[in-house]
Amino acid sequence: MKKIGVLTSGGDSPGMNAAIRAVVRSGIYHGLKVVGIKRGYEGLIHGDIEDMKISSVADIIHRGGTMLRTARSEDFKTEEGFKKAINVINVFGIDGIIVIGGDGSFRGAQSLSQAGIPTIGIPGTIDNDLAYTDYTIGFDTAINTVLHAISNIRDTSTSHERANIIEVMGRHCGDIALFSGLAGGAESIMIPEDLVSVDEVCKKLIQGKNRGKLHSIILLAEGAAENSYDIKKEIEEKAGIEVRLTILGHIQRGGSPTAFDRILASRMGGYAVDILLQGKGSRVVGMKANEICDMDISEALSMKKEIHKGMYELAQILSR
């Protein structure tokens, strides 16, 4: 192993830069050449690749987004596009690739592995929707961003004695809603994994109001409702309370990464280089039981993420 490449793919997440920095500096420390592949698999297809030096990743550890840019590549999924990519890898003499991204990006990594290119995945997504790892890079930053929004909305909500729905990201996985809801003291948390009925939410709103609660926050994962505006209307009608809806959207993806995400990213980046050097390929790096670890990529992708039941119940107990 003499030369490795690193790319970011799919939706960006805070901490991706810290992971890139760790891959580059760890790689160089171990005597490797490291190249950066731009805009994910697109850059692999088009040879949009540049040499990385120690100074290439200076002053990026604290920046959100990804310096290598990112994209979702449809071409890479075609036979022709994939062949081009393999060709570029050979022409550039790349002996191993580290892919930072979510499950879609990992499927690309799996394909590369199956074609004989040692490839390691690092989980970079704010959604925390990968079952094989306790945390993904960017999740901690995202829930702190949501918490900040909850705090702002709580101020105005209390002043007006209103209820608020905050829609957060999470199509299949309710972790952002659950973690930020528990941390933010949200009255109700609506997640895709355990669909609570609107009636249930309304019951709690009415009880709270009767007990003199001045405000209520409902955390709604985007995957828990067909349409947030309908939910808002239904609650207003059933609970007889004025409700405001805020859709947080893309502010959840940005921001300077938290300490947790920077450390996670740095450790995972260093670890990915280590196992490539040990001759491993077709693996994903994770954090399990507070230790950095690795797992077969196909096995990881076949695991089913489940919501943390204990935390979900605790949130309900504590938010009365």
Next chain:
Amino acid sequence: MKKIGVLTSGGDSPGMNAAIRAVVRSGIYHGLKVVGIKRGYEGLIHGDIEDMKISSVADIIHRGGTMLRTARSEDFKTEEGFKKAINVINVFGIDGIIVIGGDGSFRGAQSLSQAGIPTIGIPGTIDNDLAYTDYTIGFDTAINTVLHAISNIRDTSTSHERANIIEVMGRHCGDIALFSGLAGGAESIMIPEDLVSVDEVCKKLIQGKNRGKLHSIILLAEGAAENSYDIKKEIEEKAGIEVRLTILGHIQRGGSPTAFDRILASRMGGYAVDILLQGKGSRVVGMKANEICDMDISEALSMKKEIHKGMYELAQILSR
């Protein structure tokens, strides 16, 4: 003058608590009794009033929202409701009232003045839409909140090489969009006062793209478009660029007030008490030419707010 009341009315804004604190402590310092009227003019109608001590306003200077709660009162606009309010004022022996709020709240203050109750208005609204004052309480905090959102969206926007529309508050006044757009380096700013065509925005987007710009931020005041989703769609079609829309909504109203807003609120609160003691009524407090000042309430309400042309042009020059 022996006893004064203070209330917050209309939409809340960060710094209202600092203003309440200043009114209470200044009043007591000058030998007055101060009462807090809850939920705006509603509390005046229903006698929802409590004595304020120095300690009542401890540890609130840094909190968003308003400890006195706020509301929009339809009752107060009726003859019956207004009579009840006057009655409560007499029964409680209130000699003067300080109203913290926006133009709607000032109309209520005007009515009270006309009924012989010395009333002073303090401008508390994030919109900065009052022509007689350079700044309203809460505006500085709001534009910094928008700036934070711009910063987050810029991270992810750069990574994906996309354009973003950020819709901010401002139905008739584009100040939030203009100030945060200038400060955030937004490529285009769409305000109600000077409707730029979508074609103009697209032209800039296309030029930017051709020059290699990796991202574009379009600040859109809510009053500058019938429907933000339509604008997004139109831009996508005309410019051929993927566009994301984020509606910031109520997070703009909350948050711990900035130094600027706390100082403005403290000074205005103290000043309002001073002029009440000087026998003035029917006035609004403002900041003009960097000095706290006051003006007749009717005159103030008749003034027409205009956008700062110099800043608007500067924003266009600097954002290329």
Next chain:
Amino acid sequence: MKKIGVLTSGGDSPGMNAAIRAVVRSGIYHGLKVVGIKRGYEGLIHGDIEDMKISSVADIIHRGGTMLRTARSEDFKTEEGFKKAINVINVFGIDGIIVIGGDGSFRGAQSLSQAGIPTIGIPGTIDNDLAYTDYTIGFDTAINTVLHAISNIRDTSTSHERANIIEVMGRHCGDIALFSGLAGGAESIMIPEDLVSVDEVCKKLIQGKNRGKLHSIILLAEGAAENSYDIKKEIEEKAGIEVRLTILGHIQRGGSPTAFDRILASRMGGYAVDILLQGKGSRVVGMKANEICDMDISEALSMKKEIHKGMYELAQILSR
């Protein structure tokens, strides 16, 4: 078990309020009466105790500090003081106590346990200096506060092309320095557990300068130097570089807790109530391998905290 008490003791840490809230609401949910004991063991001696209701802990989850106040009690360590405390516990009919604090506070909890009072410790300290748990409440917030300071100092340091020493808390444990140093990309990290020589630090500074590095950050745990000013002077002389020293001090103890700390505190608070109800006493709650767990208090206190070697080495590899 019918009535339990909760107290915070020793240095405060962000998240203590979230833990109090969890104890109170979990306790009430399980049918217990919960009392709050003020100013740590001092309040226990003097019967400074009040009933806690669900609403007593409303709107505190996001606040730094501790609503129950805290203190270090010398009296409690005397036979007489301890007897008074036991007497108060009996008079108030308290069946179990939850102590939130660091190792000093846990020794008090141990004494109460040995006197037959079921007592559970929850680790609340920013230092992360307890060996039996991976994380203490407040640590995550503290390292993010340090990170913020590093970011500010890096700005000015880069502009001036200077080196900076940042002294952080940690008398015996270098975790704050290590974690924030790794996350902040600090060039050198000086911790009590592995005393790096000043010569080593200077060597790195000189090498960095020769490679064109514009700034250098040295994270210094307070326990790693007799006197920070001497270290500063020594480095200036040996490396021939202008060095600035910033002692962060008590700003590390405050601030609104991060999502991580609020969740950790909420889970630990709920768990502590659960095990009290199961009849356990003389235990401390911890987080090990990403799960909340408990351990005998004496065993926990006998364990020796060690620095995370892997992270320490990684920090050196990545900060070149």
Next chain:
Amino acid sequence: MKKIGVLTSGGDSPGMNAAIRAVVRSGIYHGLKVVGIKRGYEGLIHGDIEDMKISSVADIIHRGGTMLRTARSEDFKTEEGFKKAINVINVFGIDGIIVIGGDGSFRGAQSLSQAGIPTIGIPGTIDNDLAYTDYTIGFDTAINTVLHAISNIRDTSTSHERANIIEVMGRHCGDIALFSGLAGGAESIMIPEDLVSVDEVCKKLIQGKNRGKLHSIILLAEGAAENSYDIKKEIEEKAGIEVRLTILGHIQRGGSPTAFDRILASRMGGYAVDILLQGKGSRVVGMKANEICDMDISEALSMKKEIHKGMYELAQILSR
């Protein structure tokens, strides 16, 4: 006028980058060539100068520090150094210079003007110590940074029922202490312009304690005391209260600039280019009465900054 240069000098301040950006883009918009001079007057002496394009100042508006670096130049004050600088200006064909910095930097600008080089000063310093302008660039960011520190210290201070001294910057000018003290609700503010006796501070501490105040914050400008540690000790002895001292130091200089500072910097940068083009030289740009204006540099330097008496008295009234 065909080519202008811009430099930053003295201590850096947040918003300098926004000012550089405005100078560069405004200049180019008006058809000028713009060059950046590195490390203040040092770069002028050594010809460390580079061409600036529109893209040179992309993505810097939100960054603290200065991309042009800064320094204090002793050489420039010598006849030889000054001659070299004039020579470089001629060789590079620079027709006008914009200097961003504080009063020391303005003296350099004055010398250049006197040598016939049209030079404009922009006030970039966190100290707000220039009498001719209401605000300097960086001041608003600095007081918000101090406010954040006050907030953190208040949390822990309240928990421990202690008094805290926070030493902030300001050798001759107490504005940082006054503005952040008023905004932060500090109990006492010690500034160089109006030396309050330690006895006075102690009196207030004792009165507060007797009224049940849980914490006290004393804002101390560095110029108001020979030695902060002595003040701390004196207060502890005289008031019989435990006092903690935090010296904020250089974290006050960094951080992403606030909206206010970015707008101020953008407007001043644009204005400086405008007046250079109008043929003016030997002027400084300021903000007076909420308008951007300019004044003769020698006149500006001869003015004596005074503390805002009204705000100082208000702070005392409100902080009881």
